[in-house]
Amino acid sequence: MFDYLIIGAGFAGSVMAERIATQLNKKVLIIEKRKHIGGNCYDFRDENNILIHQYGPHLFHTSNKKVWDYLSQFTEWEIYHHRVKAFVDGRKVTLPFNLNTLYEVFPNTIAVKLEKKLLDNFEYNTKVPILELKKSIDQDLQFLAQYIYEKIFRNYTSKQWGKSPEEIDEAVTARVPVFIGRDDRYFNDIYQALPKEGYTKIFERMLDHPNIKLLLNTDYKEVANLVDEKFYLFGNEFKGKVIFTGMIDELFSYRFGQLKYRSLDLKFETLDVESFQEVATVNYPNNYDFTRITEFKKMHPIKSNKTVILKEYPQDFVIGKNIPYYPIFTNEEKSKYERYKEYAADLTNIILLGRLAEYRYYDMDDIIERALVTFERLSREDNE
Numbered sequence: 001m002f003d004y005l006i007i008g009a010g011f012a013g014s015v016m017a018e019r020i021a022t023q024l025n026k027k028v029l030i031i032e033k034r035k036h037i038g039g040n041c042y043d044f045r046d047e048n049n050i051l052i053h054q055y056g057p058h059l060f061h062t063s064n065k066k067v068w069d070y071l072s073q074f075t076e077w078e079i080y081h082h083r084v085k086a087f088v089d090g091r092k093v094t095l096p097f098n099l100n101t102l103y104e105v106f107p108n109t110i111a112v113k114l115e116k117k118l119l120d121n122f123e124y125n126t127k128v129p130i131l132e133l134k135k136s137i138d139q140d141l142q143f144l145a146q147y148i149y150e151k152i153f154r155n156y157t158s159k160q161w162g163k164s165p166e167e168i169d170e171a172v173t174a175r176v177p178v179f180i181g182r183d184d185r186y187f188n189d190i191y192q193a194l195p196k197e198g199y200t201k202i203f204e205r206m207l208d209h210p211n212i213k214l215l216l217n218t219d220y221k222e223v224a225n226l227v228d229e230k231f232y233l234f235g236n237e238f239k240g241k242v243i244f245t246g247m248i249d250e251l252f253s254y255r256f257g258q259l260k261y262r263s264l265d266l267k268f269e270t271l272d273v274e275s276f277q278e279v280a281t282v283n284y285p286n287n288y289d290f291t292r293i294t295e296f297k298k299m300h301p302i303k304s305n306k307t308v309i310l311k312e313y314p315q316d317f318v319i320g321k322n323i324p325y326y327p328i329f330t331n332e333e334k335s336k337y338e339r340y341k342e343y344a345a346d347l348t349n350i351i352l353l354g355r356l357a358e359y360r361y362y363d364m365d366d367i368i369e370r371a372l373v374t375f376e377r378l379s380r381e382d383n384e
């Protein structure tokens with residue numbers, strides 16, 4: 001009955017379903033554990049008409065025109081440039097740490113000197129990861145690197161990952177580099193915007209096709225299983241291709257051990273004030289147990305005498321208790337993942353796609369790009 005079985009209705013699964021249904025005219029069944037589509041991008045309007053991101057703030061940004069054009073088929077956009085402040089020593093300063101931040105945190109003479117040193121050593125408008133800057137031999141740059149490391153990275157990373165910046169993959173802290181420029185935005189990508197009617201609408205439009213059947217509220221393990229490298233659906237061997245976007249370790253029954261993920265306890269509060277903070281997100285590296293506060297009205301402005309904020313409390317992922325948001329990038333976990341990947345390589349009918357299935361810290365645009373490329377490969381195979 002179905003040519004493709006897709007597990008998970010987040011971006012990875014939904015883009016694949018949309019492409020397969022519309023471009024290959026093949027039948028797809030998507031199985032989704034939650035009661036809604038959209039994965040962690042799911043959003044909704046609350047009783048005050050404030051658009052809430054149920055699984056934490058999702059800011060769309062990309063420099064990939066192909067991804068932008070693809071997604072633009074399903075939504076209009078609200079121009080939005082994410083700005084973030086970090087609460088440091090009782091003041092809110094610009095993040096990523098850039099040349100403007102120098103003047104916010106240091107007396108003018110010191111800031112001038114440090115700016116000159118930075119510009120003598122790095123190109124203007126470039127990004128320097130904090131762990132790179134820490135390797136500087138110049139004493140002033142060493143001082144600056146140590147300051148930024150202590151005030152912005154060390155404690156935030158310890159809260160977020162339960163580890164020091166050195167214990168996780170360098171690419172993680174490099175996501176928020178020191179910026180040798182004056183661009184105050186959190187991202188520098190060419191395209192930055194939020195979907196006008198929210199992310200959920202994008203998924204609704206993607207999946208609204210007669211070739212796509214959607215089974216919500218269903219853990220795939222209730223209706224499907226993998227035995228001796230064969231996939232069974234409702235008790236019968238499934239001969240089509242399976243696109244799996246869940247946790248790779250779960251799919252293979254944890255045979256090489258559990259992969260570690262970080263989770264979040266998300267605490268939402270509705271407040272009787274029009275505005276809570278000046279920008280959408282304020283990070284608290286050194287204070288409190290939460291990492292950051294996001295105020296949703298700052299992303300989708302709306303007139304209301306109430307506002308909703310979200311505090312994120314990182315915690316370990318525990319099966320059955322919370323959600324695996326982030327793969328934890330230590331060498332140990334990466335080599336465990338490699339064993340799963342090798343094992344999966346022999347199963348040619350199963351395609352693993354997305355943050356959980358590929359154990360990668362993908363952004364939304366990365367996942368869409370991966371899905372589009374994977375689809376192109378599939379459709380070539382389909383034509384052969």
Ligand code: UDP
Nearest residue numbers: 086152153154156157160172173175176283
């Ligand atoms: N980070 C930090 N301090 C900050 C912001 C980020 O130490 O104020 C580090 C931290 O390790 C974090 C990583 O940079 O996990 C990536 O941050 P990003 O804002 O990209 O995280 P996300 O929004 O994906 O949770």
